[in-house]
């Protein structure tokens with residue numbers, strides 16, 4: 107269960123999240139939608155514990171534990187995962203090596219035994235298949251020269267590899283063609299389960315016809331202004347965000 | 356994925372390892388009195404049972420040296436060195452006579468090497484590494500002599516070569532780095548104590564990697580190794596040197612000379628993993644590493660590659676160079692220089708194109724953290740007769756934090772209009788976004804830095820012999836500990 111209570115977040119001295127309240131029960135998938143600049147990525151970075159995203163007041167509880175004091179890597183070890191809107195390039199570090207380093211770092215932090223290169227490769231290959239990620243891509247430097255779609259697929263591949271308890275997907279659908287979108291949605295849907303909590307952030311409702319969320323929340327100017335069932339996506343599609351902004355949630 | 360690839364991929368287990376080589380071995384030493392004089396030079400020569408010509412050579416160097424001045428053009432700063440306050444010879448007492456086999460080596464020494472992780476034992480034969488270990492000034496044991504002898508390869512301490520192979524030593528010693536080359540090289544010529552000698556005969560591919568580990572143990576002792584490697588026509592040899600020193604809060608001087616000679620069609624690959632003690636977080640102590648390394652591509656179509664990973668030393672002053680004398684010869688320089696805390700490095704290369712169609716390639720990766728200063732200084736010189744010479748230089752600097760510096764000083768002299776010289780330079784910082792990306796995937800701060808820096812250095816790490824690439828990757832992580840956050 108993810109509970110965000112009256113969250114105020116400041117970035118570079120500017121308040122971006124202004125009293126955001128949201129809860130996602132364990133086992134559910136919720137969507138957060140909102141116009142550009144409404145604070146969606148700020149929310150995702152804050153959940154992942156990025157430095158510089160200062161919690162001024164309010165709380166983030168995950169399964170009852172306050173995430174605020176935890177560093178980003180400690181959160182990852184506890185099962186928090188963020189698929190980033192803009193995945194980062196790391197020249198010279200092959201994708202497979204990165205995945206192995208990350209997976210084993212998480213396992214070490216949880217006192218689990220590390221996996222050898224062969225085991226990791228086998229695991230990654232399985233996941234890669236479902237996402238149509240070619241073997242060759244795994245040997246290339248992480249995200250370097252990857253197309254937008256390849257980057258997003260790799261984010262989802264990491265999600266299925268790390269098997270997080272809380273997965274936040276920040277505009278994973280943007281820049282994808284319909285086939286890639288379907289493939290990603292399938293992987294995400296395959297991850298749905300009674301012990302996993304998911305927050306799918308998107309700008310368009312398109313993704314939500316493939317990943318049908320339990321609830322949808324509309325974010326505007328740093329606050330949730332409306333929440334509803336999956337049908338809310340269609341209303342937004344028809345009427346846009348404008349009529350909601352300023353309206354109380 | 357191939358096994359080689361896999362090993363390279365393995366990233367450091369860096370938890371809690373600071374400078375783990377900083378122990379001191381308690382062993383009885385045979386020491387020269389402090390200071391340098393003709394008598395000391397004579398004493399060193401006598402200790403080594405050298406023939407008269409060698410002593411003369413040394414004395415000649417000494418007489419030149421007293422008239423020379425220490426160079427001051429490098430971008431490094433250090434208090435004046437009192438050359439009369441140093442010792443120029445130190446040897447473990449029990450090593451007065453060279454041991455006949457490993458069993459005769461002082462067990463304390465072997466223990467030291469074990470701590471250093473040196474593959475001195477014969478089991479390592481499987482790994483194909485032959486080791487000549489230099490402890491302070493004396494070569495302690497040379498392994499795998501047998502197998503090398505069968506191939507006709509001479510691999511022995513230089514002091515032994517002076518006695519056993521005088522014709523080769525006379526012919527080549529000082530032929531690449533002349534006695535009067537520079538202040539430190541001249542000093543070395545006068546007092547060099549030990550080092551390795553390699554001769555690979557015509558057409559022989561050396562059957563294993565050769566390697567030397569240098570260890571400075573005694574305090575207030577300078578270390579002056581001299582290495583001479585000759586690859587005769589069509590021969591090939593790959594050679595690696597590793598260096599460590601104990602933690603001491605006074606600075607120690609290391610002024611080595613390495614000379615490489617490649618004859619027609621020969622190839623020498625020379626790799627260094629230098630991890631001398633860098634001093635502490637405040638910049639106290641550490642090795643002054645003032646080294647002259649030069650290779651002479653004397654023959655047509657010969658090739659010399661320098662690969663260096665420089666993580667240690669308080670000050671590094673070092674420019675492994677290639678003289679591309681033979682037509683169609685090739686020189687390469689691959690370098691990683693990491694400076695942290697108050698370390699200073701002024702390093703680079705010289706590629707001197709003399710022959711026709713000579714080619715050179717330079718890839719330099721400089722990493723600075725803390726308050727360190729890292730300078731790449733490189734010369735590409737094309738002489739009038741070097742028709743069709745080509746050079747490509749890639750110089751990348753990476754900064755970690757806001758208090759360090761990176762400097763690139765390329766000198767290009769082209770006196771032949773047909774030359775193609777390309778120079779590319781970049782300076783970047785480890786991005787917050789890169790660090791956050793790693794952290795968000797569960798990779799801790801230190802490991803993330805090591806990973807990103809190893810990625811930055813990948814082109815150079817790939818040049819190292821496989822067995823040492825892993826060690827080098829670990830070193831990269833260890834030497835940058837505490838540099839972020």
Ligand SMILES: Nc1ncnc2c1ncn2[C@@H]1O[C@H](COP(=O)(O)OP(=O)(O)O)[C@@H](O)[C@H]1O
Pocket residue numbers: 117118120122140141142143144145146147148149
């Ligand atoms: N580092 C920053 N400094 C100041 N303002 C920022 C910073 N990052 C984002 N913002 C601002 O915060 C607001 C929300 O941004 P963001 O969370 O990226 O929105 P979204 O993901 O919904 O498009 C925008 O107005 C943006 O300009």
Ligand SMILES: [Mg+2]
Pocket residue numbers: 146147148191277
């Ligand atoms: Mg965004």
